Every structure is written in structure tokens, then in C-alpha cells.
Amino acid sequence: MVSRTIPVDDFDLILFGATGDLAKRKIIPSLYRRFLAGQMPEGARVIGAARSELDDEAFRKEVREAIAEFVSKPKRKPEVIDAFCERCSYIAVDAMGDAGWKELHDSVRDEVCKAFYFSVAPGIFGPLAKKLREHGIACENSRLVVEKPFGTDLETARKLNAELAASFDEHQIYRIDHFLGKETVQNLMAVRFANVLFEPLWNERYIDHVQITVAETVGVAGRGSYYDKSGAMRDMVQNHLMQLLCLTAMEPPNRYDADMLRDEKLKVIRALDPLPLSDVVRGQYKEGDGHPSYREEAENEDSLTESFIALKVGISNWRWKHTPFYLRTGKRMSRRVSEIVIQFKETPHSIFERDNGSQANALTIRLQPDEGIDMSVTIKEPGPGGMRLINVPLDMTFADALDGGDEIPDAYERLIMDVIRGNQTLFMRGDEVEAAWAWTDPIIEAWTEKRDRPHGYAPGTSGPEEALMLMHRDNRRWRDLDI
Numbered sequence: 001m002v003s004r005t006i007p008v009d010d011f012d013l014i015l016f017g018a019t020g021d022l023a024k025r026k027i028i029p030s031l032y033r034r035f036l037a038g039q040m041p042e043g044a045r046v047i048g049a050a051r052s053e054l055d056d057e058a059f060r061k062e063v064r065e066a067i068a069e070f071v072s073k074p075k076r077k078p079e080v081i082d083a084f085c086e087r088c089s090y091i092a093v094d095a096m097g098d099a100g101w102k103e104l105h106d107s108v109r110d111e112v113c114k115a116f117y118f119s120v121a122p123g124i125f126g127p128l129a130k131k132l133r134e135h136g137i138a139c140e141n142s143r144l145v146v147e148k149p150f151g152t153d154l155e156t157a158r159k160l161n162a163e164l165a166a167s168f169d170e171h172q173i174y175r176i177d178h179f180l181g182k183e184t185v186q187n188l189m190a191v192r193f194a195n196v197l198f199e200p201l202w203n204e205r206y207i208d209h210v211q212i213t214v215a216e217t218v219g220v221a222g223r224g225s226y227y228d229k230s231g232a233m234r235d236m237v238q239n240h241l242m243q244l245l246c247l248t249a250m251e252p253p254n255r256y257d258a259d260m261l262r263d264e265k266l267k268v269i270r271a272l273d274p275l276p277l278s279d280v281v282r283g284q285y286k287e288g289d290g291h292p293s294y295r296e297e298a299e300n301e302d303s304l305t306e307s308f309i310a311l312k313v314g315i316s317n318w319r320w321k322h323t324p325f326y327l328r329t330g331k332r333m334s335r336r337v338s339e340i341v342i343q344f345k346e347t348p349h350s351i352f353e354r355d356n357g358s359q360a361n362a363l364t365i366r367l368q369p370d371e372g373i374d375m376s377v378t379i380k381e382p383g384p385g386g387m388r389l390i391n392v393p394l395d396m397t398f399a400d401a402l403d404g405g406d407e408i409p410d411a412y413e414r415l416i417m418d419v420i421r422g423n424q425t426l427f428m429r430g431d432e433v434e435a436a437w438a439w440t441d442p443i444i445e446a447w448t449e450k451r452d453r454p455h456g457y458a459p460g461t462s463g464p465e466e467a468l469m470l471m472h473r474d475n476r477r478w479r480d481l482d483i
């Protein structure tokens with residue numbers, strides 16, 4: 001299979017926070033890889049912006065370092081890196097002050113797409129949008145890319161939406177949720193809506209339950225001060241897991257169109273049942289496996305913040321009324337796994353002997369590692385041993401389907417190019433983000449008020465025992481992380 005790269009139109013990408021961690025680890029390497037793939041035309045430019053007093057050469061040195069560290073070796077081609085650096089320049093701009101704005105104004109072009117990427121602290125998003133308007137830099141061709149977190153609750157998200165709306169229209173605002181840029185997430189929509197096979201079964205009549213897991217092996221070292229104020233519910237559930245749930249549960253939109261798709265996702269969020277505390281299990285990792293405890297890493301010995309959370313979520317609509325969605329995510333778990341498992345029901349009646357080895361079908365959508373989709377089906381065990389049944393996977397690993405096992409593009413590559421193309425489909429709309437906070441806020445308030453202490457769990461496991469009970473009590477079990 002040959003992947004097609006269609007060049008985008010000329011653009012100026014103004015990267016605020018160009019000297020920061022995210023720019024270095026994700027944004028600059030992604031831009032480089034798109035340049036290497038031939039997607040950036042002659043007239044595409046990257047303008048780094050931050051307070052540090054750098055000149056173009058000093059910034060290009062940082063660009064080279066980012067590529068050296070975060071781009072795979074086969075893709076590091078010296079002549080391409082030189083050419084990419086030629087496209088990069090730098091302006092020292094203070095988002096909260098007056099320095100650099102005139103120079104920025106004079107440098108950007110009005111006639112091409114101007115994408116302002118806000119890779120700065122969330123407290124600066126609002127003021128930065130205002131400065132762009134006050135200095136006459138924003139125009140109809142402008143787009144804002146806003147990083148996460150988008151607020152910390154409904155009130156702050158509303159305030160931020162209002163601040164951005166004072167300077168930009170909704171069609172110019174691209175709220176990043178990098179999970180939406182992952183190849184498999186888009187494939188979930190392809191599988192659901194481009195095949196006749198699944199949609200008739202995609203409802204409470206045939207699906208017993210859905211499991212969404214985002215398990216990480218890393219802890220919070222280095223990000224403790226942010227994470228301890230956030231926790232897994234705000235950091236992962238309100239955005240990433242919520243988006244996965246929406247794409248799994250939503251009705252088919254009429255077209256693959258940004259607003260039609262986001263309308264459908266919004267309907268799902270609004271149909272979520274309020275969460276009782278009894279359907280939530282929070283955990284915090286202990287010391288072990290050669291790692292310090294969460295509290296040590298977060299440098300807060302009394303912390304009540306969850307580094308793990310598991311939830312049972314109900315959706316009150318015709319499609320899903322009796323099909324629960326179980327969500328779990330955590331740090332320092334046994335394996336890095338992100339997947340959605342659609343667990344189908346048993347056949348209504350079995351013509352085979354009891355205990356014959358058959359299992360209900362499951363469709364697994366793997367986001368990472370080994371992006372792909374597999375469907376477990378029951379067949380007869382080969383051989384003369386009678387009618388014994390076994391379960392086998394029908395496996396579609398995407399890397400195998402790509403020519404020579406090519407690297408699957410990083411989510412940021414796809415999303416940044418979508419910004420330039422003006423395609424908001426894989427970005428969150430303001431009302432969606434607010435609806436998600438409106439659902440998570442009451443439960444966060446409930447446990448904060450009770451000062452509930454999360455259950456401890458050993459690092460390198462699948463979380464606290466209590467999370468297993470969340471499913472056991474419904475006669476169900478989580479998929480084993482370690483297979």
C-alpha cells in the first residue's frame with residue numbers, strides 16, 4: 001500500500017512556546033516529518049515565539065536538537081534538516097507584555113493561512129488571543145491551535161471559551177485532543193461507518209459492554225506539580241477517554257463533516273448518566289518495582305490525587321440503555337496499552353455441548369502499541385477431536401498493511417496539517433468541552449468534599465483490586481493488560 005501525501009497551501013505557523021517541552025518533543029519533530037514527506041510547500045514557514053532572546057540561528061540549533069532527539073534515525077536526513085531549518089525563524093515575544101509584537105506583526109503574511117499554535121501555559125491562552133487581536137495580527141485567515149488542558153472545570157472552560165471568542169470565531173479555534181489524531185481512532189470511524197458488517201450489531205441488543213483502557217507505565221515524575229492539581233479524571237477522562245467513548249457510542253453523522261460529527265459526540269455526552277461515587281474507583285500508586293511512590297514523585301506527602309481511575313458509565317439513549325461502558329486509565333501500570341474492546345453478547349442459544357470452549361465475540365481496537373483492530377471469532381478446533389471450539393483472532397495490524405511496515409504518522413502530524421487545511425473534524429468544539437466538564441464536575445466535587453483517599457496499588461499492576469470488583473460485581477472482567 002502506498003501512502004498519499006497531498007501538499008497543503010502556503011502557511012505561516014507561529015509557534016508560541018517554541019522553546020518549551022511540547023514544542024521540542026512533539027510539534028517541531030512533527031513539522032519536520034511532514035516536511036520530509038513533502039507536505040510543506042515552498043511557501044510554508046515556521047516562526048518560533050517565546051520570551052527567550054534567541055536569534056534565528058540559536059532557534060535553528062534548538063530545532064536541530066529536537067529532531068536529533070525525537071525523530072527516528074532513518075528519517076534524520078542532513079540535507080532535509082538543513083532545508084527545514086531554512087524555513088524556521090524566531091521572534092522574541094512576551095505574551096503578557098509589549099515586547100516583540102510589532103516585529104511579529106510585520107513578519108507574518110495576511111495572504112496565507114496564519115496558524116497560531118498556543119503551546120504555552122494555559123493561563124496565557126486568553127491573554128495571547130487578546131494580544132493577537134489588539135496588535136492587528138489576527139485576520140480571517142488566522143487559526144488558533146489551543147493545547148490542553150482546556151480549563152479545569154466547567155467555569156474555567158466557559159471563561160476561556162469566552163476569552164477566545166472575544167477575538168476569534170469558533171471556526172478559527174482548534175482545541176487539540178491528540179488522541180483524535182491517532183490513526184486507530186480515525187479507523188474506528190472507518191470501521192463503523194464504511195462497513196455494513198458492524199453497524200447493525202452496534203447496540204445494546206448485541207453488545208454486552210464496552211471497555212476503554214488507557215494504561216501507562218510512566219509515573220508523574222517531572223510533571224508532578226501540574227498532575228497533582230489535575231489527577232487522572234481531569235488529565236485523561238474528561239478529554240481523551242471521553243472522546244473515545246463518544247466516537248464509539250455516537251450515531252452515524254450524515255457526512256464526515258466537522259460540525260455534524262461534533263453534534264453527534266455532543267449528544268452522547270449529554271446522554272451520559274450522572275456518575276454515582278459507587279461506580280468510581282480511584283487509585284494512587286505506591287512505592288515499588290524500583291520506583292518512588294506517587295506522593296514522592298508529586299512531592300506532596302498528603303496528596304489525595306488519583307493516578308488511576310476506573311468508572312462504570314451508563315448512556316441513557318435507545319442504542320445503549322443497557323450496555324455499560326467501563327473506563328480505566330492510570331500511570332505506572334504493568335504495560336502501556338490503549339484500547340477499546342467491544343464485548344459482544346453470547347449467542348442466544350448454543351447448539352454445542354456446554355463448556356465447549358466457545359467465547360463471545362470481541363472487537364478490539366488497539367490505539368497503542370501495534371495499532372490495529374482484531375476480532376475474536378469462535379471456530380472448530382482443527383483435528384479429529386470432536387466438536388471442540390476455539391477462539392482465534394482475525395488480526396489487522398496496520399503496520400503490516402502499510403508498505404514495508406512504514407512508520408504510522410504521529411497524531412500531531414495529522415492534526416497540524418488539518419489546521420492548515422482548515423479541517424476541524426478532529427478538534428473539540430467549545431460546547432463539547434463544556435458538556436464534558438459539566439459531567440465530570442459533580443463527581444470530582446463529591447470526592448473532594450468527602451476527602452476520599454484513593455486506593456493504593458502496586459506499580460507494575462493493573463491498578464487497585466477495587467477496580468477489578470467494579471466489573472466482578474456485574475459478572476464481567478477487565479481484559480488482561482499483559483496479553
Ligand SMILES: NC(=O)C1=CN([C@@H]2O[C@H](COP(=O)(O)OP(=O)(O)OC[C@H]3O[C@@H](n4cnc5c(N)ncnc54)[C@H](OP(=O)(O)O)[C@@H]3O)[C@@H](O)[C@H]2O)C=CC1
Binds near residue numbers: 018
Ligand atoms: N509537555 C507535554 O508533554 C504536554 C504539554 N501540553 C500543554 O502544552 C503547553 C506547553 O507545555 P510545555 O511545553 O510542557 O511547557 P514548557 O513550560 O516546557 O514551555 C512553555 C513555553 O512557553 C514560553 N512562555 C512562557 N511564558 C511566556 C510568555 N509570557 N510569552 C511567550 N512565551 C512564553 C516558554 O518560553 P520562555 O520562557 O522563553 O518565554 C516556553 O517556550 C501547556 O499548555 C501544556 O499543558 C499538553 C500535553 C502534553
Ligand SMILES: O=C1O[C@H](COP(=O)(O)O)[C@@H](O)[C@H](O)[C@H]1O
Binds near residue numbers: 216
Ligand atoms: O495528554 C496526556 O496524554 C499522555 C498520554 O498520551 P500518549 O499519546 O503518550 O498515550 C499522558 O501521559 C499525559 O498525562 C496526558 O496529559
